[in-house]
Amino acid sequence: MKNLVVVGNAPLTIDYSDLIDSSDVVVRMNECKNYSSFAGGKTTIICVNNMGPPAWRYAHDKSFQNSPLCRKADEYWFVRSMAVHEAFRAKYCPRYPREKIYDMTDIIIESNGLQSKICRRFSPYFNKIVFSVLIKAYLNNRSKGQWFVIPSTGFFAIQFILSEPSFQDFQKHLVGFGFEGWPGHPWRSEKKIVSDYTRDGLLRYYPI
Numbered sequence: 001m002k003n004l005v006v007v008g009n010a011p012l013t014i015d016y017s018d019l020i021d022s023s024d025v026v027v028r029m030n031e032c033k034n035y036s037s038f039a040g041g042k043t044t045i046i047c048v049n050n051m052g053p054p055a056w057r058y059a060h061d062k063s064f065q066n067s068p069l070c071r072k073a074d075e076y077w078f079v080r081s082m083a084v085h086e087a088f089r090a091k092y093c094p095r096y097p098r099e100k101i102y103d104m105t106d107i108i109i110e111s112n113g114l115q116s117k118i119c120r121r122f123s124p125y126f127n128k129i130v131f132s133v134l135i136k137a138y139l140n141n142r143s144k145g146q147w148f149v150i151p152s153t154g155f156f157a158i159q160f161i162l163s164e165p166s167f168q169d170f171q172k173h174l175v176g177f178g179f180e181g182w183p184g185h186p187w188r189s190e191k192k193i194v195s196d197y198t199r200d201g202l203l204r205y206y207p208i
Helices: 017-021 052-060 082-092 105-111 124-141 153-163 187-199
Strands: 002-007 025-029 045-048 075-078 118-121 170-175
Touching (some): 002 017, 045 153, 052 105, 105 118, 153 187
Parallel strands (some): 002 025
């Protein structure tokens, strides 16, 4: 069976480089910060946050063009649909700041010279599915003071590899996911969903 590894950006204390570099497909997140000796160097696909301050940085700092690891990727996934994000934020995130956000996919592609790469944009329909999956878990598990904001880039990657027919026959592994970070993502709900997928045999999750 072929192997696919999704590599998150949490710092690792366990060496997974052999698993990662021997896999058929390796998906990394954004600027691929987790590329120490513990996380190998192979990179097939980069999953990109194409909205908000991170996207602005990727465009203006040429994060993918200037990174030796990022340049290895054959394919880039731009995950967020602006219209869907705005609609779900308005309904489920009344406390979240209402600054305008923009889809910077085209600018990121142009400024980083990615025109020769495969660039896949996740559809509004798929964005709605991802939000719906996460909202269901969030509403069942939220605690006092917690409010829903938006799925993380890694969560988009996980949902996509589980739904994409071309990955159906792959054994799927998650490395470098600590489920913490920017407070705008509902980490506890994402962790619960991944735990359920692991229990059901859809994923193999590796501790950091």
